Amino acid sequence: MAEGESRLTIENSEQIIRIGFLDRNILEEAAIQKIGDQVSDLIDSTPNPKILIDFSDVDHLSSAALGMLITINNRVRAKGGQLRLACIDPQIYEVFVITKLNKLFNICDSASQAMSSFK
Amino acid sequence: MGQSRTSKPLVIPSSLSEGVKVVETVIEAIQPYGYSDTAQFAIRLALDEALANAIRHGNKSDESKNVTIDFSVDDEEIRITICDEGPGFHPDEIPDPTLDENLERPCGRGVMLMRAYMTEVFFNESGNCVTMIKRRDCQLPHVPED
Numbered sequence: 001m002a003e004g005e006s007r008l009t010i011e012n013s014e015q016i017i018r019i020g021f022l023d024r025n026i027l028e029e030a031a032i033q034k035i036g037d038q039v040s041d042l043i044d045s046t047p048n049p050k051i052l053i054d055f056s057d058v059d060h061l062s063s064a065a066l067g068m069l070i071t072i073n074n075r076v077r078a079k080g081g082q083l084r085l086a087c088i089d090p091q092i093y094e095v096f097v098i099t100k101l102n103k104l105f106n107i108c109d110s111a112s113q114a115m116s117s118f119k
Numbered sequence: 120m121g122q123s124r125t126s127k128p129l130v131i132p133s134s135l136s137e138g139v140k141v142v143e144t145v146i147e148a149i150q151p152y153g154y155s156d157t158a159q160f161a162i163r164l165a166l167d168e169a170l171a172n173a174i175r176h177g178n179k180s181d182e183s184k185n186v187t188i189d190f191s192v193d194d195e196e197i198r199i200t201i202c203d204e205g206p207g208f209h210p211d212e213i214p215d216p217t218l219d220e221n222l223e224r225p226c227g228r229g230v231m232l233m234r235a236y237m238t239e240v241f242f243n244e245s246g247n248c249v250t251m252i253k254r255r256d257c258q259l260p261h262v263p264e265d
Binding site: 027028029030060062063064067068070071073074077088091095097098099100101102103104 | 139142156164167171175216217221223224225226231232260262263265
């Protein structure tokens, strides 16, 4: 991976920022930090941000990645925004349930369900 | 099945990118033994957490300090021991990350996840070495009702 290269796909659609991942494994802390910084910049530059993070094709997440998502969730809420997570692999969803983070996040089965759930 | 035991010691500097290579080496080494996708998911998750703890918390990412990994695999179980050069810690003193008051804390889930997915997880007395065992017949993780 080249230094500084983004590992995210970012689309703006219907005032919703839709974020996806280029990597199947989100484990390495430096990469996670970079993803967190990039998403935080988007949140900071958007009033009442509506963010959809799409986990299609992601096979593994570490607890550092969960921590990054918690930080993003806190920042979105602090700006009066909304965060949705979608298309999470069943094994990864189990990690959310075991850690009880399924209570913290608004998790949708599909991206379309997530898109229509924004208020 | 019917493979003889494979074991391998590895020593890496305290770099997270080196840790990623260790995970791939272990996952590759267990392939001939036919462990399930669920077991491989557990190994990858627990190993990544244990290596991150050793590198970041144990050795404070000081690349002059090493992390030692011993792993062995046979038809019955996968056993991994990871040691760092830090002073160790008391895993039972980590706050329960699943309590409501801790849910928004971004850290402190690594050891909990290791214990949730591996058959056995135990630390040495000083807390700078962890051994994790995944048995073939392990039914973990137990996933609570959603």
